[in-house]
Amino acid sequence: MKIDLTDTTSSKINATLIDARRAIGTATVGMVLTLVIVTDEGSAYDALKAASDASREHPSRILAVIKRPGRSPRARSQARLDAEVRVGSDSGTGETVVLRLHGELAAQAQSVVLPLLLPDAPVVVWWPENAPVNPEKDPLGTLAQRRITDAVAAESPVEQLATRAASYAPGDTDLAWTRITPWRSMLAAALDQKHVQVDSATVEGESDNPSTELLALWLAERLKIKVERKVSEGPGITAVRMHTVDGDVCLDRPDGLLAKLSMPGQPDRMVALKRRETSELIAEELRRLDPDLIYASAVRYGVENLHSASSVREVVEAPEPATAPVPSKTAKKTASPSRTRK
Incomplete structure (x- = not known):
């Protein structure tokens, strides 16, 4: 009616x-x-x-x-x-x-x-x-x-993350962050299976894609490592490689639909990792109404190191507390990222 x-x-x-x-x-x-x-x-x-x-x-x-x-x-x-x-x-x-x-x-x-x-x-x-x-x-x-x-809708999506960091208040979130929930879940689960120290990481994705930047910032902040940002043809995020002494833990998604998870000493596995519709993103955000502290830490960390897109961008090491808007450049390494929300 x-x-x-x-x-x-x-x-x-x-x-x-x-x-x-x-x-x-x-x-x-x-x-x-x-x-x-x-x-x-x-x-x-x-x-x-x-x-x-x-x-x-x-x-x-x-x-x-x-x-x-x-x-x-x-x-x-x-x-x-x-x-x-x-x-x-x-x-x-x-x-x-x-x-x-x-x-x-x-x-x-x-x-x-x-x-x-x-x-x-x-x-x-x-x-x-x-x-x-x-x-x-x-x-x-x-x-x-x-x-x-939604930082994607901004004229300069990556630079918009700096605005989100500066004005963050409990209850704020961004769909650029929601888009990487499956990536965070898959990477955290991979490290739960393979208990190794991650020395560094590489995140590949489209130029000026804020989700790619947030995923790199999340890895850097949670693992206290250096993360290299590489530009690819897309769509969206195309690959994450976490470098360990035993070899790379790699999650590669070249087509936006299906990803291949490669881990040292284990056979490759194909996992569903499709790009989601806006309705699915909104539905996910409506499942929780409490402050998303992991998002706050990621978006605030290293935001002053975000620049306009280039062929390679490096994210510096995370500060000890990830709550201050101006990060320091020294921190110790940890073993694996914390649990992500499903």
């Missing part, structure tokens, strides 16, 4: 949601959180589709905030709220409200969104593009327990 509301208010939208749920015989009891998507018209369709698919795992109220302040002084002075309410099969397993904020109202999005939040339920805010410099201090970000950005 879809219902269009023109020049409306938050209270009218709430009343429409109640009437629509009664009409189709559903309730809000099964919804576990409110997902606020801050987007524009061009990105709204893809973002809403991803959120709707993710709601099959996490039934939620989805609020898409589309700001349309207008260009002329007259347009900016005419505040108006238009909404599209979707319930039932048109909104996955939850319900969706598309909010179009016109004129001066575009600068007061939090006042429109606040009355529409599910009571006593967590709030997650996602910026598919054009994320604020400091998500925690954004008016909508202050309403949320979890704030999701």
